[in-house]
Amino acid sequence: MVEGSKETLTNDHHGWLKAKAWKLHKKMVELLNNATKVGKDDPRRIVHSLKLGLAITTVSLFFYFEPLYDGLGASSIWAIITVVVVFEFSVGATLGKGMNRAIATLIAGAIGFGAHYITSFTGNIWHPILLGILIYTISATASYCRFFPKLKAKYDYGLLIFILTFNMVALSGFRDDEILKLAWHRLANILVGAFIAVAICIFVRPVWAGADLHQFVATNIENLGTFLEGFGIEYFGACQGEMVGGGNVMKYRSVLCSKQNEEALAYQATWEPPHGKFRLCHPWKQYQKIGTLSRDCAYCFEILNLYLNTDQIQLPLEIQRQYQEQCVQVCIESSKALKAMAKALRDIVPPALAKSHIEIAKKTAGELKLLLASSHFHGDMNMVSTTTLILLLIDSFSCVEKIVDSIHELVSLARLNTALQKSDVTPTEQKGSGDKASSQPHHIVTIAQSQFAE
Amino acid sequence: MVEGSKETLTNDHHGWLKAKAWKLHKKMVELLNNATKVGKDDPRRIVHSLKLGLAITTVSLFFYFEPLYDGLGASSIWAIITVVVVFEFSVGATLGKGMNRAIATLIAGAIGFGAHYITSFTGNIWHPILLGILIYTISATASYCRFFPKLKAKYDYGLLIFILTFNMVALSGFRDDEILKLAWHRLANILVGAFIAVAICIFVRPVWAGADLHQFVATNIENLGTFLEGFGIEYFGACQGEMVGGGNVMKYRSVLCSKQNEEALAYQATWEPPHGKFRLCHPWKQYQKIGTLSRDCAYCFEILNLYLNTDQIQLPLEIQRQYQEQCVQVCIESSKALKAMAKALRDIVPPALAKSHIEIAKKTAGELKLLLASSHFHGDMNMVSTTTLILLLIDSFSCVEKIVDSIHELVSLARLNTALQKSDVTPTEQKGSGDKASSQPHHIVTIAQSQFAE
Secondary structure, three states: OHHHHHHHHHHHHHHHHHHHHHHHHHHHHHHHHHHHHHHHHOOHHHHHHHHHHHHHHHHHHHOOOOOOOOOOOOOOHHHHHHHHHHOOOOHHHHHHHHHHHHHHHHHHHHHHHHHHHHHOOOOOOHHHHHHHHHHHHHHHHHHHHOOOHHHHHHHHHHHHHHHHHHHHHHHOOOOHHHHHHHHHHHHHHHHHHHHHHHHHHHHOOOOOHHHHHHHHHHHHHHHHHHHHHHHHHHHHOOOOOOOOOHHHHHHHHHHHOOHHHHHHHHHHHHOOOOEOOEOOOOOHHHHHHHHHHHHHHHHHHHHHHHHHHOOOOOOOHHHHHHHHHHHHHHHHHHHHHHHHHHHHHHHOOOOOOHHHHHHHHHHHHHHHHHHHHHOEEEOOHHHHHHHHHHHHHHHHHHHHHHHHHHHHHHHHHHHHHHHHHOOOOOHHHHHHHHHHHHOOOOOHHHHHHHHHHO | OHHHHHHHHHHHHHHHHHHHHHHHHHHHHHHHHHHHHHHHHOOHHHHHHHHHHHHHHHHHHHOOOOOOOOOOOOOOHHHHHHHHHHOOOOHHHHHHHHHHHHHHHHHHHHHHHHHHHHHOOOOOOHHHHHHHHHHHHHHHHHHHHOOOHHHHHHHHHHHHHHHHHHHHHHHOOOOHHHHHHHHHHHHHHHHHHHHHHHHHHHHOOOOOHHHHHHHHHHHHHHHHHHHHHHHHHHHHOOOOOOOOOHHHHHHHHHHHOOHHHHHHHHHHHHHOOOEOOEOOOOOHHHHHHHHHHHHHHHHHHHHHHHHHHOOOOOOOHHHHHHHHHHHHHHHHHHHHHHHHHHHHHHHOOOOOOHHHHHHHHHHHHHHHHHHHHHOEEEOOHHHHHHHHHHHHHHHHHHHHHHHHHHHHHHHHHHHHHHHHHOOOOOHHHHHHHHHHHHOOOOOHHHHHHHHHHO
């Protein structure tokens, strides 16, 4: 009996262990799958991790023979801290953080030394009081500055480091000559750390925020094009045979929330030296303009998408025949124009075919409006719903037109910039191309309405 | 002649100085205006700066009599670094950063000590090689983990501190007993710094991320309501006398890009202890759900807004008379429902009047659809454009309905949570109210279409 229960206990224990092991095994597999997915989504992430490891190991071995926490109070530790904190994914982010840190350290060090020097002349009673007032005032002011939108966008990290360094220097209990020696040691260590971080970031398979932004905006434009193509095919059933993948069609949704990412990349790109196709003073701000227009277009698509998602709305065959051809043409030609523009943007070359696609789409949209204006609706709600859809489609096309114009402008600016830096072009040409581009955009509804008035 | 030119020079110099002084004066005034604006926009920013100053001064004076960079290698510096780095605007952000820092430091310290201890048994040749391999592997792995979406959202800062601390401990050139002494000193200093930062953050006019999120979402709902009210009045000219401010109407646009802010606040709120109206386990995630629905609604409004912005589109009086009453009623009742819900959300009380407003709006929307279905459009483009508008309005109303439902759900969850913590309610009631709330939402177009089919 006792042996039996013992056996049961052992069996239970075995079962429990087995279940635990199985659970652990499942968790490990899930973790591994996750890790593989993160790497597959963007293989540069793996490279980045290896690069950071390399940077830290390099700076570590550099200091291996001069043990940390030795000599002048742990100066060499700052080289490691600098590498870990400054090393970011893209070159622009690394340079931005590095410059912020270096400049803030220098300024704060100087002011902190000044505060320390001035208060050191006062007596034992006044010294802590004066120092306290200085620390309070300067810390609070610098902290308040972090709320200024312009400073926050570019120098938030610098202000943090300023507060940190200022207090560290002002509070140090050293004599003046010691402080200068310490400052020199620390600065040298920070420079070594920053140099190693920046060098590895730039020279070992660099990731350029500028190139990323360029790619990101171009991909977004392409996704908008894919949606229009898919919408034309799926909704109006242009060619039932060749369906586009549902997942690809929905990719435009990432455009809706692209603002933050674009802003961050555009900020980082301004810190980067010329690289690849991108010369000094590349018009990075224009990308944000295109981004805003893309989002406006995506908002339109959100409404169109409602029509796509509900199976109940099916056009009666009669109506379908009446408008199908024109609607599909507007969708397909707009989509082709967007895709051509995305390609032109990618290569920074003047778009070859986009113009003609836009012309065809524009002509067809005009025809659609005339067709709508001449048709008689006898209280048919399906027809009303279709009209809504068609007018939304025309609105979307106007958005597409604006995007095409602003990419045109960007490409001309970028090419002019390149040409100017090769000193081949006179500045008058710049003005001309800018005017030409900016004279094209129109307001969405203005177009639609001006044609209604005709 | 020479004297004359000298006089001219002095005059020039005076003029130059004057111009410079004037420019400087103008810049100073601009800076002052900016500073005043930043403070006026959110007076808590001024309080935050003063609080940070207080925290740093407190920790500084605490250590004034024990000079920095003394004894065991600059340990007391970590109290100041901790305060500066951990002290954030809201309690949740401060606690989140503080916890991340504390836990990461402990884990990294232990692993770093282990690495140091194990490699110290190897010879002079193998020691740096083994240490290098360990540092490389662990740094690269931790850096790779920062790309995991779940870890990035919650523990990004912790992983950074882990890499930092691990390397600092593993590379220290101390003997084992010294390392433990150092670790203890540093930990004590970090705890003092963190304690001062958290205490001042919580007890001196605290800013709660949870309360901010609550207010933010409620204000967004209110802004959506204001737009609908303004749209009804301005577009359909309900009561020409009382116009709503144009600026207020456009406030809904801030909803379009609210995602990032909501996510950050919701993350911070989860770190906060119960405060004010918010009990433990307040349903913070539900706010993000409401936020998503609000953005969907704002996308609809973007299209409606196109109609508002173009002066060319003016409804002919005849059509206006036909639909005016119903359209205005849908707008006004939806707006009232949203505002009632925003108020209910603010006070976390069951909404009293929202239901009846929604009922009226729903009935009117049904009437509008019937009216549209029975009217005859004889190729009148203005009529077609109006139909589009009215159908968009009905779609917007469906969005509003969904928002109202999800706020209802949030309020019941929050009240149930409060009640449960007072042990007054049984868990069965929770299920009931959840079911009731989730059974209400419908899909925008499904509603519209099911009525079309009738």
